[in-house]
Amino acid sequence: EVQLKESGPGLVQPSQTLSLTCTVSGFSLTDYSVHWVRQPPGKGLEWMGVMWSGGSTAYNSALKSRLSISRDTSKSQVFLKMNSLQTEDTAIYYCTRDDWDYWGQGVMVTVSS
Amino acid sequence: DIQMTQSPSLLSASVGDRVTINCKASQNINKYLNWYQQKLGEAPKLLIYNTNNLQTGIPSRFSGSGSGTDYTLTISSLQPEDFGTYFCFQHNSWPTFGSGTKLEIK
Numbered sequence: 001e002v003q004l005k006e007s008g009p010g011l012v013q014p015s016q017t018l019s020l021t022c023t024v025s026g027f028s029l030t031d032y033s034v035h036w037v038r039q040p041p042g043k044g045l046e047w048m049g050v051m052w053s054g055g056s057t058a059y060n061s062a063l064k065s066r067l068s069i070s071r072d073t074s075k076s077q078v079f080l081k082m083n084s085l086q087t088e089d090t091a092i093y094y095c096t097r098d099d100w101d102y103w104g105q106g107v108m109v110t111v112s113s
Numbered sequence: 114d115i116q117m118t119q120s121p122s123l124l125s126a127s128v129g130d131r132v133t134i135n136c137k138a139s140q141n142i143n144k145y146l147n148w149y150q151q152k153l154g155e156a157p158k159l160l161i162y163n164t165n166n167l168q169t170g171i172p173s174r175f176s177g178s179g180s181g182t183d184y185t186l187t188i189s190s191l192q193p194e195d196f197g198t199y200f201c202f203q204h205n206s207w208p209t210f211g212s213g214t215k216l217e218i219k
Binding site: 044046047060094101103104 | 114147155156157159162168200202204207208209210211212213
């Protein structure tokens with residue numbers, strides 16, 4: 001069964017760095033790419049970036065300067081790091097497989113002091 | 114980046130009604146258009162992929178159409194469980210989402 005699950009801190013202080021993990025099962029990260037998508041409360045969805053199955057990455061141009069995505073294929077995990085967090089980064093963060101069908105349940109991240 | 118303009122933003126309809134939601138892309142997206150339903154507290158659920166392909170397990174009352182820059186999701190006979198927010202999504206180039214349509218059942 002294909003599953004994705006996000007994990008990370010629920011609260012991050014302004015100007016700090018967010019670190020999230022997407023742990024996948026039921027497929028290999030070398031066969032499928034994994035995207036990160038976020039959704040501010042009550043708002044629409046924003047694509048953040050992707051870890052391609054081949055190991056390279058691509059980022060939303062609006063976030064590129066603050067965002068880094070990496071992976072550990074042996075642990076079936078994809079990592080997101082975003083620095084200089086502000087209140088507008090408060091959102092539910094999702095990881096999703098490249099077929100855009102399988103999504104994690106999301107993790108709520110609040111940026112607040 | 115491709116902008117997706119979705120309309121209407123709010124839709125109130127009765128059980129049994131035929132409902133349509135529209136998305137217009139800022140440029141040709143070659144039918145790489147998906148539709149999602151999202152309920153409060155849940156991840157988006159894929160309904161239609163690549164314009165008109167019904168995802169497995171999705172009722173046949175959902176259908177999609179379109180080409181070029183203009184796309185439509187149709188629910189042929191609205192059911193009570195169809196409430197929620199619907200998003201269009203293009204993956205022809207760097208992915209972008211529509212702003213959403215909140216569907217309320219009268």
